[in-house]
Amino acid sequence: MKKISKKSTAPSSEGAVDLNFLGRVRSKIQDPFFWSDWLVVVAFVFVIAFFGAIAPAEFLTLWNLNNILVAASIPAIIAVGQTFTVLTAGIDLSVSSTMTFGAVTFGLAFTNGWPLWQCVLIGTIAGTFVGLLNGLIIAKRKINDFIVTLGMLSVASGAALVLSDGKPRQVISESLATLAIGDKANIPYLMMVAFVIVVVAHFVLFHTRFGTHVFAVGGDPESARAMGISVVKIKVAVYVISGALAGFAATLAISRIGSAEPAANTSILLNSVAAVVLGGVSLFGGRGTIFGPFIAALLLQSLSNGLTVIGVAAYYQYLSIGLVVILSAALVRTDK
Amino acid sequence: MTTKPYAIECVNIKKAFGSVDALKGVSMFAKPGEVTAIIGDNGAGKSTLIKCISGVYNSDEGEIKINGEVVEFVNPEESRSFGIETVYQTLSLIEDLSIWQNLFLNREITKGFGPFKILNKSKMKEEATKMLKNLDVYIPSIKSRTRRLSGGQRQAVAICRAAGWGSSVVIMDEPTAALGVRETAKVEDLIKRMKAQGLAILLISHNFDQVLRLSDQIWVMRQGDVMAGLRSKDTSGDELVALITGAKSGKG
Numbered sequence: 074m075k076k077i078s079k080k081s082t083a084p085s086s087e088g089a090v091d092l093n094f095l096g097r098v099r100s101k102i103q104d105p106f107f108w109s110d111w112l113v114v115v116a117f118v119f120v121i122a123f124f125g126a127i128a129p130a131e132f133l134t135l136w137n138l139n140n141i142l143v144a145a146s147i148p149a150i151i152a153v154g155q156t157f158t159v160l161t162a163g164i165d166l167s168v169s170s171t172m173t174f175g176a177v178t179f180g181l182a183f184t185n186g187w188p189l190w191q192c193v194l195i196g197t198i199a200g201t202f203v204g205l206l207n208g209l210i211i212a213k214r215k216i217n218d219f220i221v222t223l224g225m226l227s228v229a230s231g232a233a234l235v236l237s238d239g240k241p242r243q244v245i246s247e248s249l250a251t252l253a254i255g256d257k258a259n260i261p262y263l264m265m266v267a268f269v270i271v272v273v274a275h276f277v278l279f280h281t282r283f284g285t286h287v288f289a290v291g292g293d294p295e296s297a298r299a300m301g302i303s304v305v306k307i308k309v310a311v312y313v314i315s316g317a318l319a320g321f322a323a324t325l326a327i328s329r330i331g332s333a334e335p336a337a338n339t340s341i342l343l344n345s346v347a348a349v350v351l352g353g354v355s356l357f358g359g360r361g362t363i364f365g366p367f368i369a370a371l372l373l374q375s376l377s378n379g380l381t382v383i384g385v386a387a388y389y390q391y392l393s394i395g396l397v398v399i400l401s402a403a404l405v406r407t408d409k
Numbered sequence: 410m411t412t413k414p415y416a417i418e419c420v421n422i423k424k425a426f427g428s429v430d431a432l433k434g435v436s437m438f439a440k441p442g443e444v445t446a447i448i449g450d451n452g453a454g455k456s457t458l459i460k461c462i463s464g465v466y467n468s469d470e471g472e473i474k475i476n477g478e479v480v481e482f483v484n485p486e487e488s489r490s491f492g493i494e495t496v497y498q499t500l501s502l503i504e505d506l507s508i509w510q511n512l513f514l515n516r517e518i519t520k521g522f523g524p525f526k527i528l529n530k531s532k533m534k535e536e537a538t539k540m541l542k543n544l545d546v547y548i549p550s551i552k553s554r555t556r557r558l559s560g561g562q563r564q565a566v567a568i569c570r571a572a573g574w575g576s577s578v579v580i581m582d583e584p585t586a587a588l589g590v591r592e593t594a595k596v597e598d599l600i601k602r603m604k605a606q607g608l609a610i611l612l613i614s615h616n617f618d619q620v621l622r623l624s625d626q627i628w629v630m631r632q633g634d635v636m637a638g639l640r641s642k643d644t645s646g647d648e649l650v651a652l653i654t655g656a657k658s659g660k661g
Contacts, residue, residue, distance in 0.1 A: 280527045282517045289503045289514060296501035300515045301486045359505045 109353035112404060113365050116351070117372040124379035131382045139261055143253075143329070145374035146263035147172075150322045151341055152348035152366040153274045154315035159349045160278075161291040161308055162358025163218040165315040167207060167225035169341040170233065173334065175200040175320030177233040180242035180333025189246055193324045200320015201313055203229050208312030212305040230337045237335040249328040263325055267367075270318065275363040287311060292359025347373055347398040356402075373397070414477030416441040416609030417462065417493070417578045422471035424457055431457040433633040434471070439578065439609045439626070444600060446612045446620040446641070449630035450653055455613050458630070459580050462611070463495040464488030475577070494571035495580040498587075500563055504556040508548060509537035511555050512570050540573040541566075544602050561592030565599055572603050579603065580611040585619065597623055617646045631655055 124132040131137065151168050158165040165171075179196035187195070207225050211218045255262045278284035289297040290307045298304050327333050351369035354361030376397065377390045385393075415438040424432040432454050439445035447455050460466040462473065464485040472479050475491050482488045485495075502511050513533045519526040537551050546565045548558070555563065564584055571579045584600070585593040600623055604610055614620050620627060621641055629636045629652040636652050651657035 276527075280530075282515075282519060282526070282528065285506070285510060285517060285528070286515070288506060288510075292503040292505045293501075296499065296503055297514075299485070299497065299499075299501040301489065302515050359503070 108404070109355070109360070110362060110365060111353075112401065113352050113369045113372060116401070117368050117375070120372055120375050120379065124375070124382065128379075128383050132379055135259060137378065137382065139256065139259065141371070141374050141378050142264040143261045144378065145371045146261070146267040147322050147325050147329075148341060148344040148348060148374065149264075149267040149367050149370040150270050150318050150325070151345040152352070152370045153270055153363060154318035155345040155349045156274070156352070156354055156361060156363055156366045157278075157287065157311040157314045158218070159346075159354050159356060160287050160358055160361050161311050162294075162356075163211065163308065163311065164222065164346070164356075165204075165207065165312060166219065166222040166342060167203060167229055168315060168319045168345055169339050170226045170229035170337045171200050171203045171316050171319040172323050172326065172341060173337040174203060174229040174233045174236075175323035176327055176333045177237045177242075177335050179323055179327055180244060181236060183244050183246075183333070184242050189248060192244075193321070196323045197317055197320040200323065201317040203320070204313040204316015205309065207316065208309035211312065212308035226337075226342075233335045233337070237333070239335055241332045241334045243332045244327050245331065246328075249324075250331075252325075253328040263328070266325065270321075271363055271367045278363055283307075283310070288359055290358075343394070343398075344370070344373060347394060350398055351401045415439060415474070416476065417611075418474040418477075419458070419462065420472050420474065422458065422461055422468045422473070424461060424466060424468050430633050432461070432468070435630070435633070435635050436471075437628045437635055437638065439611055441577065441609045442604055442607045443625040444604050444610045444612055444623050445626045445628065446614060446624035447628050447630060448614065448617070448620055448649060448653065449636075452632075453630040453653075454633040455630055456582070457633075459495065459582065459611065459613060462488070462578075463493060463580055489574075489576075492575065492577035493580065494574060494576040494578070496564075496567050496571045496582065496584060498582050500567040502555045502563055502567055505554055507553060508551040508555055508558070508566055509534045511566060512537045512540055512551075512573065514570075516574065540569050544569050544572060544599055546599065559592065561588050561595055564588065564592070564596050568596070568599055568603070572606075572608060576608070578609045578611065580613075582613045583615065584612070585614075585616070593619075617649055620649070621646060629653055 151172070155165055155168060175196040178199040179192045182192040182195045183189075203225060207222055210216055210221045252262050252266075257265070278287065286297065286302050286307050289300070289302055290304050294304050323333075326338070348366045348369040349361075350356065351372065352362070352365030352367070354366060373394060377394060380390050380393060381387070418438040420436050422432050422435045423430070435454065435458055437445075437447070447458065449455050457466065461468045464482045464487055467483055474480065475493070480491050482491065503514065506514070513536075518529045518532050518536070520529045521527050534551060541548055541551065546569055548562055548566065555566065558566065568579070568581070568584065581600070585596050588596060597619065600610060600612070612620070612624060621644075624641045627639045627641050627644065627649070629639070629649060631653060636658065639648075648657065
């Protein structure tokens with residue numbers, strides 16, 4: 074979280090010297106960019122406090138919090154990939170079916186007796202391939218990202234159904250079972266995997282040339298091009314990242330349900346876009362963090378978990394998550 | 410004439426777009442430590458000429474010499490590798506990146522090796538401060554977003570970026586067109602300092618007063634051709650207008 078605060082130094086920087094602490098706090102609070110970075114943290118604390126107050130005995134148990142972390146791990150990983158595409162002012166609508174496609178290839182490899190690590194690899198490669206196709210079509214042919222990935226959503230689900238013949242394949246593996254249910258110091262392994270990906274993604278975004286170029290291409294593609302940055306390469310790369318992470322997340326999904334399902338889990342898509350928006354990433358590109366969407370993924374999971382715990386029917390959960398997303402997009406106006 | 414080679418020399422540059430001859434054999438030069446202005450009416454070929462020099466366009470004919478040596482480049486990156494930098498009117502600054510990030514955009518300093526190269530942020534901030542200080546540009550904080558800068562400050566940052574890369578030729582397209590009086594004066598001072606440091610500056614401007622104030626050499630273009638090359642101290646606004654409109658022929 075330290076990095077997020079670093080990113081939001083903007084408001085006080087110009088007349089920085091003569092501002093006292095209170096003045097700095099005030100000017101920060103008045104800065105809309107500050108809120109785009111911190112709204113999600115405030116909202117997360119609020120959601121936890123809210124459900125903790127209403128149903129402390131059910132919501133605030135170790136077991137339940139553990140559930141939230143497990144359930145948030147896959148959306149968190151997908152949200153990281155989505156963050157990269159949105160940072161370049163794009164979007165990847167194919168993430169959920171890419172994950173399904175990855176899961177199906179994983180299942181095929183597994184039933185053919187491939188060792189587990191090869192199954193993980195093949196699932197990730199399958200996702201990477203889908204992402205590469207997305208990226209090449211969007212960047213090289215200059216076709217609208219929305220249309221390309223929407224088409225790919227259908228193509229990847231179709232390919233998953235064709236490959237699997239529409240049948241789920243059981244994947245029984247002790248290591249995967251351990252991954253799904255194990256934990257260390259009350260942190261589930263699945264969340265640890267997600268968190269490692271979050272940290273690596275943060276590092277790539279804020280500490281490598283590639284990361285800077287992602288921001289540059291998203292913020293102003295013409296200027297980025299004028300400075301010699303290959304917009305095409307960056308665009309392809311972000312879709313590859315998104316696809317690869319979706320393909321990799323298939324492993325986590327398989328470990329949780331014990332089989333490779335050919336049916337796409339569409340809520341993953343909504344969830345990832347929701348997390349990105351809520352996490353303060355500008356839909357116009359060029360602004361955002363990784364930890365923001367990560368916290369947002371935790372928040373969304375806490376919200377739906379909390380609603381379940383206090384006995385709100387599942388139908389209302391879709392409604393509430395949708396409303397939260399729209400509300401947060403309205404609150405955080407980082408638009409140019 | 411000095412024996413010192415020109416920082417940049419164009420010899421008989423021709424460029425056509427379809428049947429339109431945008432440049433009909435342009436020859437000009439710019440000396441190091443001088444401001445060389447290129448003036449002319451809209452459509453005279455100024456932009457096409459600088460785009461040929463900066464590598465955006467490839468000329469059909471003719472050659473470009475840097476410090477007396479013939480060079481060839483096919484894109485802006487290669488042109489840049491010969492020390493030619495361009496500050497376009499759009500400035501090419503990324504609004505949401507900090508000033509130091511913009512100064513080092515696509516030239517980031519890294520540490521480590523291979524795929525593990527990481528940004529050397531402290532080094533870049535340090536160098537960025539030097540780049541600005543070197544040209545006496547005062548910006549409150551190099552860490553603030555470029556979005557927060559005034560028009561003049563942006564222009565100054567873009568110019569410092571162009572000047573700060575061991576470049577020998579800096580091309581500026583209407584650097585003060587969008588600025589107020591005070592900011593224009595500051596940018597003009599900045600251009601004088603760059604000149605004093607031995608850079609060759611190619612200045613495109615519609616503002617004759619500015620051209621006469623700043624430049625040492627003036628090339629007047631008309632309909633894709635160079636009408637005249639004059640020393641600024643030997644000419645006047647009236648003569649420039651006459652040359653631009655064609656009322657007077659410089660080639661006579």
